[in-house]
Amino acid sequence: MYSHDKKISSAMEDAIYETNRRREIQHAYNLKHEITPKTVYSSIKEIGIPKKKTEIFSEGETTREKLETYIKRLELEMDVAAANLDFEKAAELRDELLSIRKKK
Numbered sequence: 001m002y003s004h005d006k007k008i009s010s011a012m013e014d015a016i017y018e019t020n021r022r023r024e025i026q027h028a029y030n031l032k033h034e035i036t037p038k039t040v041y042s043s044i045k046e047i048g049i050p051k052k053k054t055e056i057f058s059e060g061e062t063t064r065e066k067l068e069t070y071i072k073r074l075e076l077e078m079d080v081a082a083a084n085l086d087f088e089k090a091a092e093l094r095d096e097l098l099s100i101r102k103k104k
Contacts, residue, residue, distance in 0.1 A: 071100060 008016075030037060074097050081090035 067100070071097065074100070 029035070074093050078090050078093035078097065081087070081093060
């Protein structure tokens with residue numbers, strides 16, 4: 001069934017068997033219910049959080065609580081950017097976080 005040039009562990013054989021078994025079940029279900037599988041095309045969604053930087057730093061005195069909230073917001077935005085594979089934005093946010101933490 002598989003090339004003898006490469007070793008396939010028993011765990012891999014089990015995983016391949018299970019995948020094929022599930023495919024057969026899904027195929028039978030699709031036939032019974034007249035379902036034609038279709039590929040889902042979707043772009044990466046931007047779920048960024050609006051920045052509140054101007055609110056936090058424009059009110060004159062910045063409280064520690066506001067600063068901590070802003071840092072958490074930046075961390076969340078950075079995680080979202082990385083999840084969306086927007087590494088440039090994530091790096092910018094990281095740099096901003098580092099800058100703020102140095103000033104604390």
